[in-house]
Amino acid sequence: MLAYIVRRTAYGFVVVLGVLLLLFALFFLYAEPIEMARRAVGEKAPPEVLEQWVVNHGYDKPTWWNSESPGDTMLVDHFRSMLTFDFGRSDADDSPILERIRAGMGPSLSLTLPIFTVGVLLGVGLSLFVAYFRETYIDRMGVVLCVLGMSLSILLYIIGGQFLIGKMLRWFPISGFDASPAVMLRFLALPVLVGLAEGLGGSIRFYRTVFIEETGRDYVRTARAKGCGDGRIMARHVLHNAMIPILTRVVVSIPFLFTGSLLLESFFGIPGLGSMMVDAIHGNDFATLRAMVYIGALLFIAAQILTDIAYTLVDPRVRLA
Amino acid sequence: MRIADPAVTSPVIATFSKIAGLRDFSQRLQALRDESPEFAALRIDRQYEKAGSIEGVRLHGDFGLEIVLTEPYPQILYWFAMPFTTPVPWEAVAYYDGEEGRPFFKDHPVGCGPFEVSEFDKQSKIVMSRNANWYGVQHPEWKAPGTVYPSEGEAIDRRLGRLDPAYVGRSLPLLDRIELRLEKEHIPAFNKFLQGYYDASGIVHESFDKIVQEGGLSPEMAARGMKLEKSVDPDIYYIGFNMNDPVIGAPAGERGRKLRQSMSLAIDVVEFNRVFNNGRGVPAQSPIPPGIYGYEQPYRNPFRQLDLTRAQALLEAAGYSGGIDPETGKPLRLSFDLGDTSTAGRLRFQFFVDQWAKLGIDVEIAATNYNKFRQKVKEGAYQIFMWGWIADYPDPENFLFLLWGTMAQANSGGPNTANFDHPEFNRLFEEMKGLDNGPERLAIIHRIRSLLEEERPWIELYHRESYALYHSWMRNVKPAGLSLPAAKYVDIDPIERKRMRDAWNQPILWPAYAGFALVALIAIPGVVTFLRERQ
């Protein structure tokens, strides 16, 4: 078992190295340092200032190989800074990236956590309800509603939510954020609602398939034959046995809680990591993008290792391959 | 000295290098830092001291400063009026060094004004609060100028009621706390202003017709007690031609000039402003915007008035009859190179393309991201572009240098993206820039203007007009263009604000009840089945 964990983690590390190499190719080979400097310092800056900026940000070093001092290349710098979490400063405004990530995580989590928890609870609950009434009008209508919900673009959810609920009905403020908890709830209500509505269709449909597959199995028939009530079967046996696919879906989406939501955050003015990334995209801030992609990948890989290990613990049939 | 510090990467160092010895100081400092790490670790004031003094800067007693320049440059006075030449205490610079959790000095400004920055979050907001150490707050009994509300001002201030007697003589600042918020989406931001969550706002063009009617506030908004302030910004938006291009630039000689003139005559900027800017914006006649010396309101550029007939005639004279390029037998193909791929940007560019299409010229929008665009500019692989410039300081030199040959992109990588390098213009410009405002300077500006009329390296589009809105509870606002420090006069009536905000934001709840009812109605049969089965 321990050997498996070690092997799995080692493989995860190799994948991290692969991700880093890819990031290097994406962000360094293509970058035009002087133009990045111009974008960062301003159109009006003279050439020597731009060159100074390039030196300050380490973009003047040789790309792959430095014959004088082998450790002093962009490639080495890239791996070193990423692996030690020393992300340096933003290409757009020189602010320390790690600090900004720390500051942005709170607002991001305060948006994604409610969407995630309520979403999972609602999704499982409603899909149990729908699966329970399978082959009736409730099930059919539920599935149709899910497909309808999945077919709308998230842009429409956001635009529609802001327009209807924020502007016409005035239930909640249209956008904004405040760190004090009492006020925060008011601001978060609308984006959370929009986020829920957007994700619910897909997750209900997924859980429903899982549950229906599970109710077709023999043990459910046995239980029913033994005289168990349908509700009891659903709640106890089916839910319990469907845990593995549900957990997989849930655990794999946890990393994305930390990286926030690009669209929701920028539309609703939440100063989290998602809107930070939108800014980085618009501002050509490669250093920030690189760090964020890396962190997202790292969390994802970690979550996958954990699920794999959890599998072997939960289900002895899973091969230790 | 900080501006000369290479570690600061100040974008204005080139300008200040006209101070004798500044660049030497900068180089000495860098050399010393490169040589010894011990020196680089010294406190910042010790480093500056060791690097020696700047030759062209001399002190005269406690209140006198003499600065020697290497060449005549009257505009330097404007630069000294800008925020980045505010004196700063070196203690603060040394303390806020980005180490041990302390922010950098530039993220933690220390100054001596009526407000201090208490929160600075680049992502969302800046909070300023009353500076308890300001001399005006510590010594209200001095009644020092600028610390009490004035009783005199410009004539227009009295007329607009800015010199309210109820305020005269009160100690400044009137506000305890100012919060500036960054909103990335302008529509929600404006809606929040309408709902009363912001005190002041610009106008988003989508809502313009609701707010402004016939140049003033609409009756609905006026009834809310809203106030409107208008001002013209010292800036210029223009379409430029790459003058090095063989088809539309200088190499094409007379043909190119006629083509540019023709294309300039086809652009209807009044219509552009009507469609995209709600009619705001002053159609530009020359690079010099209103409020800058050399701008003359009655002046009309003969090539900037919409005239399709004349444009067609010029196009024919250029050898492109009906827009057809004789070489290919097809409409002349040009590319409009832009560094903006947004949807909103694309619509604007399409507007110009549609106008040139009326001449039969086939202009293609080549929108790329910013980096790719800059790359094209560097390689000279562009024909037409669109750009804007905002004044650094109120002098015509700051606009006309954008066409100076020395500043050409191709020559020096400078901001003259049009690569306009015209000997006569260069001579006139060099003469003009050292002169003081006066008849001699104006005469040269007139000559430059008529030269640009003919040559058309730019199609001047418009100077922006800003409209700002304030709610009734915000008092004593005066738009100040390039200069900003007017916040200390502003006052707010929080009780009024609370009252109106509540009145405007009554939620409409019935759809929620209706929704619940509908869901219940649909679910009831299901629940009934459920109960029946349990029994």
Next chain:
Amino acid sequence: MSLVEPHVLSNIVVAVLLGGAVAAFAIARRSDLWSQAGRELIGRRPIAIGAIALFVSVAMLDSVAWVGGGGAAGNVLEQSRPRSVVDRMFAPDFKEKSYSAPLADIEFYGGADLSHPGSHLLGTDILGRDVLHLTLKGARVALLIGGLTSLIVIPLALLMGISAGYFGGRIDDIVFFVVSTLASIPTLLLLIALIMVLGHGPVQVCVAMGVTGWVGFCRIVRGETFKLRELDYVQAARALGVSEIGIILRHILPNLMHLVVITFVLLFSGLVLSEAILAYLGIGIDGSWGQMIDQARDELARDPIIWWNLVAASTALFALILSVNFVGDAVRDILDPKTLGEGE
């Protein structure tokens, strides 16, 4: 006239696609399994299939273009440009100066007279272009996004997945490594970074979406090939000395076709929806519905409100995705034996 001109190229692509579709149809007719599945699909989802057929034919009509011909008299530029069948369905210079409401007689702001009063079914946009025309043209872009990207994703995933699953060993290790690396990076961010590198344009965006999109399908193919390889008849074929390529082409690939069809349908809607997000970020494809929605989101705030742009683009987008999703569900039910078995 040279072959490389875009409209000639697009005409050829249309011809090839049509030919391919007819050929595929003919082959499918011969196989009992596929023709039965097709009949069942049409029986189950007639409306959705009809809607998709409509979208496809609009897109096809918009891809067939030629220069010249009547309908653009007096406009040199229009005459010299290739115009598609869809373009020719609208009057020449079917333009106003700016916004006008559906079927309105006057301009929306200012109330000036229109040059084509009462004839814009869905109104005009800020530049005075007919919204119905733009919406119809969006169909082609949407199908291009879904189609071209699938043409990249499916062959790539098949190649990688089959070679990994069939040959195993080193090849499998390498493919699995590439797949896990790509899968670890948040999709949207990888997409944005790729577009930054590749540049802005319809083909580039499709390539970027293809590179990020093949990973999931590759995993499925790999697993399925792994299972197929162990089957008796494949082993028998190998014992008889049939070449590896022959086995893959004859025995593995045909047994993966149902997965290809399911993946294509499910992939399609996801791709078109993610283009809408790219449009918001300013890196979408010109003329897409996503771009129209992005442009229209500001118009909702106008007062009086301008709704026709948003409604037209989002209805078209919604209708296409909805039909595809419905058909996708049905296709999965019909073709995937796993779910097929537990219907009752």
